[in-house]
Amino acid sequence: MLEIKNIRKSFDGTEVLGGVDIHVDQGDVVAILGPSGSGKTTLLRCINFLETADAGMLVFDGERFEFDSISKKEIAGLRKKTAFVFQNYNLFRNKTALQNVTEGLVVARKMPKQQAVEIGKQALDKVGLSDRYDYYPNQLSGGQQQRVAIARALATNPEIIYFDEPTSALDPELTGEVLAVMRQLADEGMTMLVVTHEMSFARTVSNKVVFMENGAVIESGDSRTFFENPQEARTKEFLRTINESAGLTS
Numbered sequence: 388m389l390e391i392k393n394i395r396k397s398f399d400g401t402e403v404l405g406g407v408d409i410h411v412d413q414g415d416v417v418a419i420l421g422p423s424g425s426g427k428t429t430l431l432r433c434i435n436f437l438e439t440a441d442a443g444m445l446v447f448d449g450e451r452f453e454f455d456s457i458s459k460k461e462i463a464g465l466r467k468k469t470a471f472v473f474q475n476y477n478l479f480r481n482k483t484a485l486q487n488v489t490e491g492l493v494v495a496r497k498m499p500k501q502q503a504v505e506i507g508k509q510a511l512d513k514v515g516l517s518d519r520y521d522y523y524p525n526q527l528s529g530g531q532q533q534r535v536a537i538a539r540a541l542a543t544n545p546e547i548i549y550f551d552e553p554t555s556a557l558d559p560e561l562t563g564e565v566l567a568v569m570r571q572l573a574d575e576g577m578t579m580l581v582v583t584h585e586m587s588f589a590r591t592v593s594n595k596v597v598f599m600e601n602g603a604v605i606e607s608g609d610s611r612t613f614f615e616n617p618q619e620a621r622t623k624e625f626l627r628t629i630n631e632s633a634g635l636t637s
């Protein structure tokens with residue numbers, strides 16, 4: 388459903404993405420892994436046009452778009468089919484959980500308010516916040532705020548949700564509560580592209596992994612193969628370091 392071909396991006400003459408390919412089928416949960424600074428966030432931001440990639444192509448449901456010549460109208464069309472969940476939730480501080488979820492439906496999608504409220508409540512119920520409709524972000528834990536952000540994404544009925552390190556601002560307990568929601572979405576067949584440092588998520592929820600370093604894909608494919616039988620020396624080293632820091636090996 389989503390293919391990224393040969394995406395390139397430089398900042399001030401320094402190449403950050405050097406020709407990355409990604410393939411996502413419907414129902415896939417793709418984890419993008421890699422050391423800090425490898426270009427993961429930039430990749431996601433370029434795919435969602437929050438940054439302008441210098442070159443490459445995006446194919447969405449068979450429709451092809453060149454990154455360097457896509458129109459604003461085409462971007463708006465693609466954004467209707469996709470949703471983005473940020474590391475720091477990006478909620479409106481002066482709006483309740485329900486208002487945060489319904490705002491985009493009413494303003495951007497021109498949905499009647501009553502319908503938006505109904506859909507918003509359903510989305511909040513789905514992420515376990517049926518008792519928090521009227522709470523403001525500062526009355527919610529970080530994990531609850533991120534679940535509001537996920538509800539906001541779900542309410543737009545996207546074909547795919549992009550997540551940029553959705554749990555990296557959270558302590559382990561709250562991380563677990565957000566990952567449980569994401570696991571449930573995966574079980575229901577939601578297509579997700581997730582930049583993460585959470586190896587447990589990549590190992591147990593994602594079915595595909597893309598491992599990046601220095602703006603290039605080092606290894607990608609089936610997540611079980613990646614973790615149990617990595618092909619590249621660099622991947623083996625990365626996994627060894629991760630396992631050692633988690634205290635899993637001596």
Ligand SMILES: Nc1ncnc2c1ncn2[C@@H]1O[C@H](COP(=O)(O)OP(=O)(O)OP(=O)(O)O)[C@@H](O)[C@H]1O
Pocket residue numbers: 398399403421422423424425426427428429430
């Ligand atoms: N707006 C920007 N201007 C200049 N350089 C940038 C910009 N955004 C990112 N970079 C640089 O691009 C490189 C890749 O950054 P990016 O955030 O994509 O990596 P990452 O893999 O997501 O890292 P992390 O895991 O630490 O979030 C880094 O060297 C970063 O400093």
